Amino acid sequence: MFRDRFWLSLVLTLPVIAYADMIQMWLGYTAPAFPGASLIAPVLGTAIFAYGGWPFLVGAVAEIRDRAPGMMLLIGMAISVAYVASLAASIGLFEVEVWWELSLLIVIMLLGHWMEMRAIGQAQGALAALAELLPDEAERVLPDGTVTTVRISDLSVGDVVLVRPGGRVPADGTIVDGSADLDESMLTGESTPVTRGEGERVVAASVSTDSSLRVRVDAVGDDTALAGIQRLVAEAQESKSRTQLLADRAAALLFYVAVAVAAVTVLAWVLLGDPDAALVRSVTVLIIACPHALGLAIPLVTSISTAKSARNGILVKDRLALERMRDVDAVLFDKTGTLTEGQHAVTGVAAVDGDEDGLVALAAAVESDSEHPLARAIVADAAQRGVTVPAAGTFRAMTGRGVEATIDGRQVSVGGPALLRESGVRIPEELGERVAAWQSRGSAVLYVLSGEGMLGALALEDQVRAESRAAVAALHRLGITVAMVTGDATQVAEAVAADLGIDEVFAEVLPEDKDSVVADLQRRGHIVAMVGDGVNDAPALARADVGIAIGAGTDVAIESAGIVLASDDPRAVVAARTLSAASYRKMIQNLWWAAGYNLAAIPLAAGALAWAGFVLPMAVGAVLMSLSTVVVALNAQLLRRVDLRPGRAAVG
Structure with missing residues (x-):
């Protein structure tokens, strides 16, 4: 909304500025004259006020209704006063018209709010990303054993689904047939695939890395663990969206100050016997309260x-x-x-014969046909060592235990504790201390076995x-x-x-x-x-x-x-x-300058120094207001000079 209104309002504002007498005087040019040129500012200014200013007017009404004055009410009051004053001046009922200021104010406010609103929609994006983890379809196993493809939404509690190797579990459930290593890192953060067998629960979106499973569905839709995470994300982001902006607090203060000073101004000048000055001075106060600089103080720093x-x-x-x-x-x-790193790497090798490179080459040969993450880590370590990996044949995966293959006529197997227990092989004494140290760190330990017993062991860890x-x-x-x-x-x-x-x-x-x-x-x-x-x-x-x-x-x-x-x-x-520290510093400086200018200029506009012969003219106040915007913009640009590299270098 703010983006579209900004671009159209900007296009309409350019002619208003080009034909403004004050702008022509500043830049020393004369705009081309043609019949009806005097209507450019009133006509386009009215369109800008009605179209570009509409969100602020609606927001102002909402803040009045909620009794919570803020930026919207201040902007709405400022543009309304500026519009009425300019319209009155155009028909000869008032002193000074500020069409160009009104138009520029609305454009700047639209730009600022466009910058602020770009972050809206994060919750929808997060929930959509969660939903994309689930497959669109599932393979449902019918009572006669046949398999049919259905949409996830068609699954019911009690259905049995087939999960193929590399596929995602479509819903929370219990394994009724098969066992596999499941990658649950997307949901649990556990870096090592977890072996799940019959009777064990699995969660939606986890991945079967090596084998097929049949899973009986226990929960669907909003009852799944993934849906629970979705709710947590939505609730947390909703609670965070209520944070109040510092600029809104400054705008609320400025609103009360402007209204109070305008009321005092009218009363004071009426008591002094000059009702005309009371009108001019109070309108000047309210127009000078237009938060040109305040509207950009935070969005501009944030953008840079x-x-x-x-x-x-x-x-x-x-x-x-x-x-x-x-x-x-x-x-x-x-x-x-x-x-x-989120990926395992070989962090320790212990060979019975002392040949660590040879042990890694042998293990890599056995694991070369496996897609298991630990297998890929061993193969990668062999490549990094530059060792020659022998050819392996008759590869066989032993679910939950490991893999085996034939190398140079002998059978070699690689696996974890389950393989060790099944084979009845004991850890040699010379390896026991190192293996115990690895296990105490929580390393994944794989053993390399052959017909003559244990050849060695490898430790794998998620690399820091x-x-x-x-x-x-x-x-x-x-x-x-x-x-x-x-x-x-x-x-x-x-x-x-x-x-x-x-x-x-x-x-x-x-x-x-x-x-x-x-x-x-x-x-x-x-x-x-x-x-x-x-x-x-x-x-x-x-x-x-x-x-x-x-x-x-x-x-x-x-x-x-x-x-x-x-x-x-x-x-x-x-x-x-x-x-963050540098940006906040610039925000505070800009807020002080923006609000400070208004707080200083408002009393002058009200005629606080009239007794000394000085009264701030409305046109001069409008010019100073624009200059304050320039100061805020230039101060924000200084943020570009902050060098983040020393901070990175200091920790490097």
Whole structure:
């Protein structure tokens, strides 16, 4: 609405400004004369007032009805007084017409509100991103065993659905046939796929990585876990939308001041016996109260800071989030995909014969045909080491245990504790201490076995980002408490926290509890910034005072956050704080200048110095009002000189 009205009002305003006597005098030109040229300002000015000013007039009425004066009422009062005064001047009933000021005021206000309203619709975007995690269709297994494709909306509790390898579970349910490793990271934050078998529950949107499943549907629609997360996101974003803007508070103050001074002005000049001056002076007061500069004080700074942050990899979606960032005293990081890479890597190798490269090559040969995330990590490690991976044949996946293949005539298998128990092989004494250390950290340990027994073991962990340690240290230097929340096991979380020097750890946390963790920190008096990238982070991102999403994360996390980091570098959180402080400083300076000008000019317009022979003319007041807008605009431009790189370098 504001965008469309801005562009049309701008087009109509250009002729009004071009034919304004004052503008022609300033710029030293004479506009072409033609019959009816004198009607350009009244006709176009009326159209601008009716069309461009309509949202502000409606908003003013709403604020009057709610008894909560703010920017809309101040703008509505100002443009109404300016319109009536200009119309009266055009027909010879008043002293000065301010058509061009009226038109320019409306255009500037439309531009400011357009900037402010671009963030509207975040909740719809977040909920849409959540819904997209679910497949559109499901394969329903009929009583006779045949499979038919149906829409998700047609599923009912009790239906049995087939989930193929690589497919998403369409609804919450219980496995009735089969077992598979399920990737639930989008919902639980658990970085390692979880093995689920018959009788165990699965949640909608989780992915079967390696095998087919038959799932009996237990919950559909609004009863699913995913729908619960949707509700949390919607509620959190709704609660945040009630935040009041600082400019509105300034506008409310200015409204009361302007109305009070105008009333006193009328009374004073009438008592002095000059009713004509009472009318002129009071109208001048109300027109000078037009919040030209005030309307741009915050939106212009926000626009510049948003553009500047984008060039530094910080995307500001919610202007209030950037303003609040300067007050944050606790940063809550999600672990997986934020402080860590979100992908497993081989972190330890122990070979019975001491040949670690040979063990990795052998394991990579067995895992080369597997699509399991841990298998891909082993193959990637072999490539990084530059070892030659031998050819493998007769590959076979052993669900829940591991994989096996034939290499150079001998059978080699790779798997976890279940494979070890089934084979009856014991961990050699020389490997026991290292394996125990890996397990105490929560590492995923895979064993390489052959006919002669155990050949060795590999430890795999979700890799900590190289920049995470520096980011945590920089936040500590700023006096900020750093916490971490994750769905991973306690020992995994504590190992990462110890590496990074994190103050507080929340481990084995369910999606709804992540939201509760933020609420708990807030109840303790903290102003919380939440940094995450997964669907399970969305409610916490929305509930936090500032939600910061890693740009490589899911769409819903990005939609739920106020700030999005385009890269995976958590050090950008420090840069965001630097920008927040600089932006807020400019906002306050602009507000003081904008409101300060009005508060200083209003008494002069009322005739406070008339006893000394000075009365601020309406035209001069209008000019000064425009100059105050220029000052605010120039001051906002100084924000471009703030260098965010030292903040990044300081933590690098």
